Amino acid sequence: MRDAGYQYVWIDGNWAAPTPRSSAGDLVANPDQFPNGLKPLVDYIHAKGLKAGIYTDAGPYIPGKCGLGSHGYYQRDADQFAAWEFDAVKVDYLCGIAADLDPKTVYTEFAQALRNNASGRPMIFNLCNPVTSPDWGNYPQEQQSTYSWTYAPAIAQSWRTYTDVGFVGEIKFKDVLRNYDANARHPEAAGPGHFNDPDYLGPELGMTDEEFRTQMTLWSVAAAPLLIGSDVRKLSQTSLGILADPDVLAINQDTAGIQAVRVGPAGTTETWVKRLANGDRAVMLLNRGDSPTTLTTKASSVGLSGDRFTLKNAWTNQVTESAGTISAAVPAHGAALFRVGPATGKPGVPHVVAGLPQVTQVGGDAVPAGAAPLVAGGDQARVEVTVRNDGAQPVFAPQVELTVPAGWTSRPLGKAPKLLRSNHSATFAFTVTLPATAAPGSAALTGKTSYKVIGKGRLRQETATAVVVAPAAPDGDVVLSHHKWISATSGWMSPTVDLSVGGSSPISMLGQVHPTGIGVASPSAVRYYLGDKCSRLTATVGIDDAVRNVGPDGGTSTFQVIGDGRVLFDSGVLTRDDTRQADIDLSGVRVLDLVVGDGGDGGYNDRANWAGLNATC
Template identity: 70%
Template sequence: AATGLAGTASAAPATNAAPAAGTAPSPSPTPYQGWNTYYGLGGDFTADEVLDVADFLVSSGLADAGYDIVWLDGGWQADVPRGDDGLLQGDAERFPDGMAALADEIHDRGLRAGIYTDAGPYIPGTCGLGSGGHYQTDADTFAAWGYDAVKVDFLCGITADLDPQEAFTEFAQALRNNSSGRSMIFNLCNPVTSPDWGDYPQEQQSTWSWTYAPDIAESWRTYTDVGFVGQIQFKDVLRNFDANARHPEVAGPGRFSDPDYLGPELGMTTEEFRTQMSLWTVAAAPLVISSDPRTLSQESMDILLDEDVLAIDQDRLGVQGTRVGPAGTTETWTKPLADGSVAVALLNRGDRAAEIATTARDLGLRGRSFEVLDAWTDARTQSSGTIRAAVPAH
């Protein structure tokens, strides 16, 4: 996909989403960025590996570009995840100094720390740990340990036949009322979809989270996982993007639709990953790297670090982009920006290169002359109202 900025004197209207619940400043007024262990390291990672990646985020410039959350996914917990004292505990061999010490080490590098749990009760064989029945205790524990973000899954939640709205709302309240008074990002992660997961009522599925999550979470997953450990494919990126695009009206500053993680070099070509980055950016999605960033090529790093592209994602209006015109093999997506510009993504889903064009009028822009910036190439051109590009396949 080719992404551009079209300059104008008047901004396209933003969505009229309601303000987020509560009066405290949001811990994520723009989409958060970071790295998560799941797709790149799986569930058997160690403290040393996590800190080595943290060091790489700093040395590579990723942290300075905003990727500053080091997020532990499932796998950090002990085989028996709750100790005799009723508190969650990390794996003593892989995290010998404990989970609070790991958060301290991450903070010492100028980064933020994220952690993972499940909204359901712990059910061995179904999920690695569960907070069901212990929401306030676990929220207090994560805060006392010094974590800045919590991902809450729903694997044991769906097995226990919980109502996700009730469970996640209760968990959100526990996080907000933690005994340390710590501000923590809440990533609501219900990946349950039908028919992928089985036959579930819509109220239990990821595609229903938009009806309640914007009032209680900084982000909410909008579909099932975008891939598997070590594998993210372009067709599933498009699938998740399309599901994520269904309800842009509920997103805004401090609350963002989450189509899942970025997957460079886990099964996509460089062009396909550039397209994922373009689409996640125009969707105002959280940008969380799922690969092991220490292994990435310079091409992938350049995509992750592109300043113009990141500025679109991080725009303070926080508007989730929408499609202009019909769905099809070629599409135009647009996102209004705070300075009056409009970000435009020209998407080619097909297997052959195609020319894609749109007009300033279709984008809601007024005027006779426009400057167009290609965010990927940095080329600047003048336009009298047409935006056109030859877009490679995928």
């Protein structure tokens, strides 16, 4: 990782002794972890050609509440860190908020102490105020991370722009998007030597490889500091390859230090552009949605003029030429990243986009736009692959072969065109049939596209889409929470069967304990496959009594039961003092979604329950 450009080994919290200061007032490392103190560790890091970072808090040490704080000792601690030869300091605000300090005041004081350290040692200052509303409760604007941009650029090299991106093993893609969006509010605050910080990178801490690749893409166009929150010794080659990709890192480390901005409206799919030092543009096509799609923008929309453009795919290294359209097939929760600039010389290879296979019909019924592809044993589905030519030159004899799992069948529909002109597309359709015994889980549909280019011969692309094969539908009178779901999400922690979210207490509402159900936190969605086999669902919904132990804020949610996209039940906004009974007709429902919203006031302390989910099937 050092050779890829990662420089800092940063020690985060919990490095100090249980009593963090000596009688003289100096910070003391935990003797069990660091029997010889921190200096030998720093020397070891430096000997590896790396730099060392350390952690403290702007607030005071509060026994039993805040384990490490520098308030009242700023200059002493800055001198100590410099004497230990640290190169960077992360300053948190957990103890600061506990002591009700003003972040701008204390961070400015700490920055001055670092600049004035007795050794004259330069040290990077990472300002880490993670306090946000409503995630943490209600706090004045000036105490929140979203306010740091107003003062941090003048005193720090980087500053956190939102709360933590997630927990170890529980980093979720939706929270990566949340932090990216917060980080994008003030791109004007960033520049060479001072950057917005959306928090750590989280490979193999809860996301899929595709989702982590997207996080790396997001952080790169944001010109964000790249700090790895995982144990790099245990990472897969896939994760290491994502972290060390030279073209992606070059975009992140571009000397102009400019942060990407969105071009066009916000939504499920978006275009973001980052102007690079040489005048090129880094263009990100982002798919926040749950199904694959082809995304398109124009070179003119990202600030480029002309009629020929070179596109370098930062992830695949493929170099093509476009007549002005920038497009890519983007998987669910994925992002494409191109470096785009003017083309010169002889015409290049046309930019041809081989679309990801898409399930457009199941059993003759259209799949709703944006829905995650879902099939079941015995189903017959229509699958389409669209091939698009964005180059200035035509391509000839385009072909697509669709490969499917063993035991499935794929039959092409229609004939292939003889050529594909500039700025034209062709859709190749297939009928895919699953055996009745198709195993539940994830299955790959792979499109193998080829076409002829004059002077280049036949070129090939391969794209794949993962589809979900549903488990067997419920049968008889069942406790639905005990049936295997297709997918389940929770705004905090993970959905918990027969317990309140987090798993530490039984489901309890208004003092009544419910032995079965699902505990979640808003926003949440739990999906089941019913296969038109069920007729009725009953449940009690409401806020778990555990919110009363957290505090008076939050604890409001909405509950919806949705069948095949139709709302079958809507609770309205419920507080900790409400429950609702649901008795729902499930006739004809193939896919059932249990959806919890935040009630319009954010997700803080929203511990919601689906209790007594009993289905008649």
